[in-house]
Amino acid sequence: MKMSRRTRGIAATLAMGLVAAACGGGGDSGSGAKAGDAPGDEGPPVSGGRVIYALEAETNAGWCLAESQLAISGIQVAKTIYDTLVQPDESGKMLPMLAESVEPNATFDSWTIKIREGVKFHDGTKLDAEVVKNNLDAYRGKYDGRSPLLFVFVLQNIKAVDVTDPMTVTITTKTPWPALPSFLYSSGRLGMSAQAQLDSKDNCDKDLIGTGPFKLKEWKLNDHFTAVKNPDYWQKDADGTQLPYLDEIEYRPVPDTDSRVEGVQTGQFDMIHTNGGEAVSQLQPLADSGTINMIANSDAAEVTYLMANEAKAPFDNLDARKAVAYGINREEFKKLRAAGLQDVASGPFAPGNLGYLEDTGFPEFDVAKAKEHAAAYKKATGKDLSFTMSYAADASTKISAELLQSQLADSGIEMKLTSTDQAALIDRAIGGDFELAYFRNHPGGDPDNQYVWWHSSSPVNFGKINDPQVDKALDDGRVESDEAKRAGIYEGMNERFADQVHNIWLVWSLWTVSSQPNVHGVFGPDVDGEKPFTGLASGHPVTGLWVDGGGA
Template structure:
């Protein structure tokens, strides 16, 4: 891997791995139904409270998009494919995405008559340029993580005015999932793609809203795209709103207060304490809620398996057996969330209720530690990296006390989040807390587990894991693929490459007059498919409307 990619990978990975504290996945306390809302009303403005700012902007091939950035990107841009209600992928901005017999060649046929916000047409040439930019093959654009995500692409060619043909180095049955990439692979207008100075802030997409203004750390304003290509049930183009304002409010408690006060009308959160506060407001009729842990991220402790004694599966299993998961659920997640069993969340291919992950067994854990010490001598110092967040420190102390019960003493070290990611990339750490692996096709997670990947933070070097990942990528039979990823899930459970914590539930909360984000009011996909139920990568905004 070129050295300059290693340096710049730091920034890209910052947004796809977050601290485990304050995150969870869990019981859906909110009914998420809006069946009595009536017919949508056009016009008006909403202010949406986001959990963070996207400081580096939206030059998408180079962008650093966590969930807040994806929410904005999905409002401004369209992706070529999109997930449906079953977690499969269907054409979206593309009219068709079709493979050859062995899935080594994919033909993307684009919708006719779609225009970018600057009036230029969607063509095969601009889509080819986008795909080349994402995979690091377009002059003037410096791709980050997508260089590795799309490394199985061999060529991208224009084969018609509205047709692009992609060839791959191996059979790639999950390729349509990568054309979505958790909402991050939006198609950018040629003018923005070629902008050498302001690609991050002069946004040109085909999406339902177009950028009006952006005051960094304060507010991004997007207004209705009157020429949007998708038509709503009333016969007019989406979106319903005239305007949507995105405000970054980093402190989740402040977002709740802003919603209660009417300063914002809708927000998202995945923080247990705010779930409790919002439940109380919902009980009083002040807010409406929608929860989802479908296709969820997972919170976990990342283990550097290249460091002794963590390279010994006995020590990793002993740490897993030291944790009382029922107690963890109550103490750390405030009883709100569901404990995780592996890297694949509910609804995802490969998900298992029981993947063989160890349950608490203090006696067996102590025996495993004793056996390791008898062979190798006393355990070396193990350090757990946490951050300045108070929840992260609570988690670190909880783990420290749990591990001490079985004879594993760890030291705690506190660093900033960006330094934490740098350290994970360098491999100079033992244990640290993360949140990652949003649901989708499990092949999308291969970058985190492959032994040759720069994003393999855990330094997993397991030929069986590599073999299963390669098989899953190219296996055309759906049931055979499911079996492959279930076996990979069991492999993670047996060898404890990570210490699984809890699934991440995301919650949307709004004023009662806001509609269009529940499963029964979300827009259908262009082919009539049901909308995707997950919230780990945000939700569409074109169907939002308000009676206020």
């Protein structure tokens, strides 16, 4: 059963994963196949076999989902073990998954969720309304024993979650909330855990029990995460074949992009997940020669940007933010660091997303204006404009950071650099322990999903934006059900971001999944009769992955 047309028309993909700070951007597809398509005629899927899949980072804190801080690699692994109540189709509209239906009342402040019959967790326990309620309460900080960080605020607009009958849950919200289905997906982060995992005092992050297509076999930190087929998985493909097709999938954290590219080229890895035009430029010749399969697209693109901490000097000063914005040559950055394959970003909302504007009025490269605003900053504070930018310790990102440093030096702006690993950079952001940070975040979907990142009341408003106009737009956009009016609200907010230079946008992301020629089914089977979602910015399903020969 599908959602009502009204609900599907309003809900869109949430791509909310906690920031993945790395070299990235977005724009045009650079794939050997059509953007978003699987390469060639893959033929009928076969069952059996295994793949080794290299990801950009380890998930140090584990997968106690309510409490986890999952960047993209963690989300990818979570999609292997857990299912969500809803999932996106090709257009990003939310369709039921573990839910059989998700229906709002006329005012969008009460939602009825019917739970799918016959679904079991990996430990054999039943998925029912009670465990769904407990999961939702755990995410929003209302379940004893679980202490969430991010989702307490993300889901604070939920007033109550009630079990209506053994297979029905009703969510009551504090305000009308047309985008709620997007939050029930949360880029695949809002998976349903078994009661035993929810109640595990010491091992919730390690003893993973979902309803997903694979079950945890072994996790060795910083080495590998191995999952084996769930033989009792509830989904079958259109031909009635039991899913998933693979017998086993092994993830390996490989932070260095070049090492991932080399690994898929040599056959060390069956699959890799990479970001950015530079990686595509390395992989494209391999795809053209038939050495690998490659899918690259900017669907539901994130944005790579410089995030200023507006709660401390120098970026509590608008002239400082404008000086940096005018001092960066983004076209040069696109050419030298994105291989010309990623579009310069005008704001956080990429083309095709509600709120997108081709021209937001964001400052264009102008050395004279950069010097003018740097001088205004010095006049107001008595100090030269000088600060430190934090970035994730990756060789490619280091080169990008050094290019930006050189560009700003041409305007007389001193930018020092400091690097750390991805997890530590996220921790710094949470603690406000930075001046400027090189970030990648805000993937496409309903703009209401950005409320948590920008509203002044949010604990994960990393940039410490405190702008009444932004707050009003976020509040108004959340409750508005008319799509045309919502578009106007978020377009206006986009222009406000540019005017106040709340972030310094660089490029939109370009994500790539590359694999050996015998690996197929990256996007998985159809979703409730609809084509599956093609965005790669928050991982992809593994239910439909298969290899030539299978277990033969």
